Amino acid sequence: MSLLDDLFQNGAANSSQEAVALLEELERNTPDQVRQQRVHFRLEVRAQVILQPGNASDLLKLKLQGTTGDISEGGCRVLFPLPVAVGDIYRLQFERKQLNLPLTFARCVRCLLLREDAYEAGFMFFAPLALPATTAAGSAPHG
Secondary structure: OOHHHHHHHOOOOOOHHHHHHHHHHHHHOOHHHHHHOOOOOEEEEOOEEEEEEOOHHHHHHOOEEEEEEEEOOOEEEEEEOOOOOOOOEEEEEEOOOOOOOOOEEEEEEEEEEEEOOEEEEEEEEOOOOOOOOOOOOOEEEEO
């Protein structure tokens, strides 16, 4: 059974027009298109970040260390040794000496396999962050 068949049987897509619209939206989500849709200035910065589940009752189930690739007031890109679940909510704790930001809650919006031990995850913050003017981790502007 295909994903579309499943959608139709479960009532998630009420018409073939809705299914076509969903497919067209997925086709538009290429890496270049995603970059063009970014609304915030991005800062390339390498800083350690600790990822844990956003739900307090699951806090001890996962603790993953990664490194930021870039960050904006609306989200960030992080490299991890293991994949994270797209759609899940996580708490991100940045290394304060490298990137002075508060504990932040974010939804994982994408996760890409780069190689066997490297996954790039994209996060969207629930509240905008005020980025520090300078960072100890080194930074460069990125559009």
